Amino acid sequence: xxxxxxxxxxxxxxxVRMALTEKNLSFDLTIEKTWERRTEFLAMNPAGDLxxxxxxxxxxxxNSQVICEYLDEVYPEINLIGHDPVQRAETRRLVxxxxxxxxxxxxxxxVDEKLMKAILNLGEPHGPSVRAGRANIHxxxxxxxxxxxxxxxxxxxxxxxxxxxxxxxxxxxxxxGDVPWEQHHVAHQWYEKIKARTGYDFLxxxxxxxxxxxxxxxxxxx
Amino acid sequence: xxxxxxxxxxxxxxxVRMALTEKNLSFDLTIEKTWERRTEFLAMNPAGDLxxxxxxxxxxxxNSQVICEYLDEVYPEINLIGHDPVQRAETRRLVxxxxxxxxxxxxxxxVDEKLMKAILNLGEPHGPSVRAGRANIHxxxxxxxxxxxxxxxxxxxxxxxxxxxxxxxxxxxxxxGDVPWEQHHVAHQWYEKIKARTGYDFLxxxxxxxxxxxxxxxxxxx
Numbered sequence: 001x002x003x004x005x006x007x008x009x010x011x012x013x014x015x016v017r018m019a020l021t022e023k024n025l026s027f028d029l030t031i032e033k034t035w036e037r038r039t040e041f042l043a044m045n046p047a048g049d050l051x052x053x054x055x056x057x058x059x060x061x062x063n064s065q066v067i068c069e070y071l072d073e074v075y076p077e078i079n080l081i082g083h084d085p086v087q088r089a090e091t092r093r094l095v096x097x098x099x100x101x102x103x104x105x106x107x108x109x110x111v112d113e114k115l116m117k118a119i120l121n122l123g124e125p126h127g128p129s130v131r132a133g134r135a136n137i138h139x140x141x142x143x144x145x146x147x148x149x150x151x152x153x154x155x156x157x158x159x160x161x162x163x164x165x166x167x168x169x170x171x172x173x174x175x176x177g178d179v180p181w182e183q184h185h186v187a188h189q190w191y192e193k194i195k196a197r198t199g200y201d202f203l204x205x206x207x208x209x210x211x212x213x214x215x216x217x218x219x220x221x222x
Numbered sequence: 223x224x225x226x227x228x229x230x231x232x233x234x235x236x237x238v239r240m241a242l243t244e245k246n247l248s249f250d251l252t253i254e255k256t257w258e259r260r261t262e263f264l265a266m267n268p269a270g271d272l273x274x275x276x277x278x279x280x281x282x283x284x285n286s287q288v289i290c291e292y293l294d295e296v297y298p299e300i301n302l303i304g305h306d307p308v309q310r311a312e313t314r315r316l317v318x319x320x321x322x323x324x325x326x327x328x329x330x331x332x333v334d335e336k337l338m339k340a341i342l343n344l345g346e347p348h349g350p351s352v353r354a355g356r357a358n359i360h361x362x363x364x365x366x367x368x369x370x371x372x373x374x375x376x377x378x379x380x381x382x383x384x385x386x387x388x389x390x391x392x393x394x395x396x397x398x399g400d401v402p403w404e405q406h407h408v409a410h411q412w413y414e415k416i417k418a419r420t421g422y423d424f425l426x427x428x429x430x431x432x433x434x435x436x437x438x439x440x441x442x443x444x
Binding site for chain 1: 268269281283284285287288289291292295296307308310311314315318319323365
């Protein structure tokens with residue numbers, strides 16, 4: 001069976017998990033604690049990070065975008081990047097926006113500070129970082145709203161890897177309770193549509209041991 | 223004419239410049255000072271970063287990897303990523319290694335501290351960052367050596383975007399004099415082969431106004 005090495009809430013692992021789900025590709029999951037730097041894991045991925053996908057034929061793939069490009073090339077029936085080069089560039093531009101810009105400006109400041117520090121016993125969240133993350137997220141939710149008022153999905157009129165990358169980041173921030181959905185209705189409606197897609201229950205239902213989701217995370221389920 | 227917005231020494235701008243050169247695609251260059259946040263530039267690239275490529279037909283492309291994927295799709299005669307999905311994944315894995323890991327662990331600590339701080343009048347380089355960058359670079363040069371002892375080029379037996387990404391980062395660090403080539407002969411030989419390719423003179427010859435290259439940068443020219 002295809003195996004995805006991942007970690008709870010990790011947005012880049014979720015991105016690949018969503019892409020596999022969207023393409024109807026079955027897979028098993030293994031939790032990898034990358035800070036333990038297991039020799040067997042480092043042999044598969046010298047960069048030592050997640051996610052890592054091992055295909056049925058033994059092909060080893062690391063880095064969420066590398067994996068998603070591979071999946072779109074090998075399993076093209078359900079296309080997630082686009083058909084012509086300009087559309088593909090627009091999808092990839094937005095994937096990069098959420099993978100890099102949103103991740104750095106929002107997710108690292110909120111999820112890494114509140115959740116990963118707790119898991120790794122690294123002390124309390126850094127106040128200025130949390131405040132920065134909470135301030136920065138509005139700009140990104142506004143940008144989602146701006147795009148969705150002009151298009152059906154983020155990169156155009158079909159669901160794509162751009163929606164997946166954005167939702168993967170937001171779902172992790174939502175778990176720690178820091179997405180001000182009530183102030184961003186268009187973005188909220190877009191996110192509700194994604195959560196409703198087949199197989200995406202884990203975005204809401206996955207639980208981190210000894211770290212409960214914020215109350216408003218659970219509310220958004222209803 | 224095709225226009226590339228770039229900045230002196232900026233490794234991601236250099237990456238696209240090398241890819242265009244490799245594909246024999248002509249282009250003009252414009253220096254963009256992104257910190258000035260020009261309205262016209264932000265309208266073309268809301269992320270506000272470099273590089274930005276405007277194609278002859280007006281297509282606007284941002285993010286170095288998005289641009290390079292586009293160029294490989296639209297101008298496939300000279301292929302820079304690879305022909306089969308596994309090879310393409312390996313090229314992209316290494317591109318990501320140098321674009322993200324090397325950039326964060328080495329380039330930001332050395333080029334941003336020494337050069338960009340001087341250009342932006344932000345004070346002296348942060349000593350611990352410079353020391354970290356100088357310590358980290360050995361591991362990356364060792365990895366280049368490890369790969370080149372097994373393959374002709376970084377991602378396999380043909381020159382690829384992986385070589386371009388790595389050389390783009392290293393060329394910027396080389397300008398500030400912090401590549402310990404003398405301790406890494408295999409990596410040095412690989413880099414000399416890249417510098418000798420047609421059209422890559424700018425890797426050594428480009429000069430930043432009011433910021434001379436380190437003496438050992440000039441020595442590696444001969």
